[in-house]
Amino acid sequence: MTNAPLLSLLHTVVEGSATLAFALSGLLEAARKRLDAVGVCLVTGLAAFGGGTLRDVLLDRRPFFWVAHPGWLWLLLAVCAGAMLFLRARHFAPTERAMQWPDALGLGLFSASGTQLALAQDLPGIVAVLMGVITATFGGVLRDIVCNEIPTALRDHRPYAICAFAGGWVLVLAQQAGLPPGAGLVLGAATASGLRVLALVTGYQLPPWSSGDVAK
Amino acid sequence: MTNAPLLSLLHTVVEGSATLAFALSGLLEAARKRLDAVGVCLVTGLAAFGGGTLRDVLLDRRPFFWVAHPGWLWLLLAVCAGAMLFLRARHFAPTERAMQWPDALGLGLFSASGTQLALAQDLPGIVAVLMGVITATFGGVLRDIVCNEIPTALRDHRPYAICAFAGGWVLVLAQQAGLPPGAGLVLGAATASGLRVLALVTGYQLPPWSSGDVAK
Amino acid sequence: MTNAPLLSLLHTVVEGSATLAFALSGLLEAARKRLDAVGVCLVTGLAAFGGGTLRDVLLDRRPFFWVAHPGWLWLLLAVCAGAMLFLRARHFAPTERAMQWPDALGLGLFSASGTQLALAQDLPGIVAVLMGVITATFGGVLRDIVCNEIPTALRDHRPYAICAFAGGWVLVLAQQAGLPPGAGLVLGAATASGLRVLALVTGYQLPPWSSGDVAK
Numbered sequence: 330m331t332n333a334p335l336l337s338l339l340h341t342v343v344e345g346s347a348t349l350a351f352a353l354s355g356l357l358e359a360a361r362k363r364l365d366a367v368g369v370c371l372v373t374g375l376a377a378f379g380g381g382t383l384r385d386v387l388l389d390r391r392p393f394f395w396v397a398h399p400g401w402l403w404l405l406l407a408v409c410a411g412a413m414l415f416l417r418a419r420h421f422a423p424t425e426r427a428m429q430w431p432d433a434l435g436l437g438l439f440s441a442s443g444t445q446l447a448l449a450q451d452l453p454g455i456v457a458v459l460m461g462v463i464t465a466t467f468g469g470v471l472r473d474i475v476c477n478e479i480p481t482a483l484r485d486h487r488p489y490a491i492c493a494f495a496g497g498w499v500l501v502l503a504q505q506a507g508l509p510p511g512a513g514l515v516l517g518a519a520t521a522s523g524l525r526v527l528a529l530v531t532g533y534q535l536p537p538w539s540s541g542d543v544a545k
Numbered sequence: 546m547t548n549a550p551l552l553s554l555l556h557t558v559v560e561g562s563a564t565l566a567f568a569l570s571g572l573l574e575a576a577r578k579r580l581d582a583v584g585v586c587l588v589t590g591l592a593a594f595g596g597g598t599l600r601d602v603l604l605d606r607r608p609f610f611w612v613a614h615p616g617w618l619w620l621l622l623a624v625c626a627g628a629m630l631f632l633r634a635r636h637f638a639p640t641e642r643a644m645q646w647p648d649a650l651g652l653g654l655f656s657a658s659g660t661q662l663a664l665a666q667d668l669p670g671i672v673a674v675l676m677g678v679i680t681a682t683f684g685g686v687l688r689d690i691v692c693n694e695i696p697t698a699l700r701d702h703r704p705y706a707i708c709a710f711a712g713g714w715v716l717v718l719a720q721q722a723g724l725p726p727g728a729g730l731v732l733g734a735a736t737a738s739g740l741r742v743l744a745l746v747t748g749y750q751l752p753p754w755s756s757g758d759v760a761k
Numbered sequence: 762m763t764n765a766p767l768l769s770l771l772h773t774v775v776e777g778s779a780t781l782a783f784a785l786s787g788l789l790e791a792a793r794k795r796l797d798a799v800g801v802c803l804v805t806g807l808a809a810f811g812g813g814t815l816r817d818v819l820l821d822r823r824p825f826f827w828v829a830h831p832g833w834l835w836l837l838l839a840v841c842a843g844a845m846l847f848l849r850a851r852h853f854a855p856t857e858r859a860m861q862w863p864d865a866l867g868l869g870l871f872s873a874s875g876t877q878l879a880l881a882q883d884l885p886g887i888v889a890v891l892m893g894v895i896t897a898t899f900g901g902v903l904r905d906i907v908c909n910e911i912p913t914a915l916r917d918h919r920p921y922a923i924c925a926f927a928g929g930w931v932l933v934l935a936q937q938a939g940l941p942p943g944a945g946l947v948l949g950a951a952t953a954s955g956l957r958v959l960a961l962v963t964g965y966q967l968p969p970w971s972s973g974d975v976a977k
Contacts, residue, residue: 359915365967367922368915382819387598389607391821399885453615470691475902477911479693483575483584490583535581603814605823668824669831686907695909699791699800706799751797 340438347435350428352377352405355472356412357421362476370409372472377405380468384443384460388450429529437522440465440493441514444500454505458497465493465521486535488528496521563651566644568593568621571688572628573637578692586625588688593621596684600659600676604666645745653738656681656709657730660716670721674713681709681737702751704744712737772870779867782860784809784837787904788844789853794908802841804904809837812900816875816892820882861961869954872897872925873946876932886937890929897925897953918967920960928953 355376359369378395385393395401416424443464447457466482466489473480482489500517504510527533571592575585594611601609611617632640659680663673682698682705689696698705716733720726743749787808791801810827817825827833848856875896879889898914898921905912914921932949936942959965 362911362916363969364911364916365918365969367967368912371915371922386602386818387609389605389821393819396884396888399887402887402891452612455615455618456612459618474690474906475912475915477693477909479578479580480584480691483580483587483691484578486581490587535583537579537581602818603825605821668828671831671834672828675834690906693909695794695796696800696907699803699907700794700796702797706803751799753795753797 343431343434343438346431347438348377348401349408350431350435351380351468352408353424353428354432354469356409356416357425358472358476360412360416360421364476366409366413369413370406372475373409374402374405375475376468376472377401378468379471380439380464380466381443383467383471384446384464387463388447388460390446430526433522433525433529436465436489436493436525437496437518437520440496440521441500441518444497444517445510445514448501448504454498454501457501458494461497461500461517462490462493466490486537488524488533488535491535492521492524492528495524559650559654562647563654564593564617565624566647566651567596567684568624569640569644570648570685572625572632573641574688574692576628576632576637580692582625582629585629586622588691589625590618590621591691592684592688593617594684595687596655596680596682597659599683599687600662600680603679604663604676606662646742649738649741649745652681652705652709652741653712653734653736656712656737657716657734660713660733661726661730664717664720670714670717673717674710677713677716677733678706678709682706702753704740704749704751707751708737708740708744711740775866775870778863779870780809780833781840782863782867783812783900784840785856785860786864786901788841788848789857790904790908792844792848792853796908798841798845801845802838804907805841806834806837807907808900808904809833810900811903812871812896812898813875815899815903816878816896819895820879820892822878862958865954865957865961868897868921868925868957869928869950869952872928872953873932873950876929876949877942877946880933880936886930886933889933890926893929893932893949894922894925898922918969920956920965920967923967924953924956924960927956 352373355373356369358376359372362368364372374395378393378401382393382395385391440461442461444457444461447460448454452460469482470480473482496517496519498517499520500513503513503516508516568589571589572585574592575588578584580588590611594609594617598609598611601607656677658677660673660677663676664670668676685698686696689698712733712735715736716729719729719732724732784805787805788801790808791804794800796804806827810825810833814825814827817823872893874893876889876893879892880886884892901914902912905914928949928951930949931952932945935945935948940948
């Protein structure tokens with residue numbers, strides 16, 4: 330393509346913003362739980378890199394993202410230090426609201442790239458889609474497990490993993506239809522991010538368990 | 546053997562029933578915690594495949610069971626969807642009681658096959674037995690960690706992991722005594738399942754901590 | 762060196778004491794939570810071997826320590842059995858106080874050896890240091906996650922992971938300065954253990970979040 334450098338720059342910007350959005354979700358949760366400096370750094374790092382790292386362990390891929398790009402680890406340490414010095418409770422809610430847009434972009438990008446990596450290993454479609462979902466959601470799941478909460482992604486009835494699931498299938502179908510990989514990646518990411526933005530804008534919720542008789 | 550197809554069919558039936566029993570334990574726990582659709586599918590999948598997947602990560606084996614047989618992922622999705630539509634709270638206790646028999650079969654089968662896979666890598670007996678125990682129990686352990694509970698397997702004083710441990714040793718000793726692998730597998734699985742059934746029938750409990758002075 | 766056998770013996774003694782100190786931290790937590798025999802063995806084993814095993818999974822190294830030295834698994838089983846028979850609540854606090862000294866030695870040794878193993882794979886300095894920190898701390902983190910607590914290492918404001926971090930950097934810098942690997946290992950381990958002992962003796966705490974307005 331003629332605009333490859335521009336696309337590559339755009340990709341870097343989106344990926345960077347999304348990783349930061351994931352990291353900040355960890356940072357805010359660590360602050361709410363009043364973890365110490367070690368806990369803040371570890372939970373922030375888990376939220377940012379946990380999903381991709383778990384995917385790479387399952388796919389037996391090396392090196393991990395943060396091993397190949399250790400500059401990100403320094404950036405995270407700096408963000409954590411800055412947050413511990415300057416972040417106040419009154420910043421929490423606005424920060425979370427501002428972060429949900431880059432987070433939605435990241436959801437699309439990470440689910441599509443996770444699916445793509447699995448397809449490149451000739452894995453079945455459902456497995457590849459699952460790897461995309463793991464990439465996009467397990468950072469948050471691990472963050473919540475370490476903070477001793479039932480993971481938000483499993484109980485808040487707002488579509489998140491489901492957007493990643495839909496986007497992954499678009500990518501799988503695009504590849505089976507013979508589209509070039511780049512097109513499938515863009516379509517899949519756009520589907521996941523678009524559905525997420527739609528859910529945020531409309532406030533849509535997944536249906537609850539049918540009737541009140543589920544409780545023990 | 547002359548009845549190999551029959552044996553193979555039997556093996557498939559037992560393994561399938563056991564995987565479903567493990568999956569249903571996750572589904573019921575997710576329903577009790579009122580997780581949403583994503584949580585139900587993820588906890589069900591963890592309970593069904595978590596133990597074998599962790600064993601394969603530790604043994605560095607690929608592909609995982611659910612990667613080699615992706616049809617199981619579709620089946621789990623269907624079971625979860627059906628359960629969310631039709632499962633009512635009054636079905637929970639009967640479902641759990643009905644499931645404990647295939648679960649006991651699965652305990653034997655999974656602990657024996659996990660031990661066998663480790664022995665095939667020439668690992669020491671105690672390590673192989675431990676891999677069998679991990680295969681049989683860590684689906685439940687991961688299910689409970691994600692649901693923010695202390696895992697049942699570690700605190701309910703009913704013999705479960707211990708049956709897997711005993712069955713694993715029977716397999717190891719059978720192999721060291723020179724029995725053919727198939728015979729050891731059957732003996733080990735029968736021991737683990739038999740002990741579990743015995744524990745269920747008699748209501749046997751592991752001895753508690755000696756006296757009340759352990760509490761903090 | 763002329764005193765290599767003596768050094769090797771010393772290394773074995775320190776490593777063994779540290780592994781036992783880590784194991785006992787798991788055992789005491791399991792006892793406080795009144796887990797059953799299975800839970801005691803599993804939490805003790807996680808505390809002792811969890812950090813090194815997670816590091817080896819991330820670095821894709823095999824065999825694990827407890828696979829190469831299965832005698833340790835037997836020793837742990839014996840320690841757990843002995844503790845369940847003889848450990849009384851009044852022994853808990855003295856045991857923990859006595860254990861903090863071998864634990865500090867282990868902190869230095871495990872963080873330095875984890876860092877060293879990562880450097881041997883030509884990983885960047887920050888990644889190598891992180892592997893050392895994971896080796897030294899994730900046994901305790903996994904122990905606390907299984908016991909359904911927010912991990913102590915992330916919230917108690919006492920320097921632990923930070924000592925491992927500092928020791929790791931000393932090792933990295935020593936290697937970059939061209940010192941022989943053995944010297945860097947000793948310097949790094951001494952730094953981490955020394956800082957930990959200093960923190961224990963002085964009761965130093967990490968600074969808390971700035972002011973009371975962090976709570977939600």
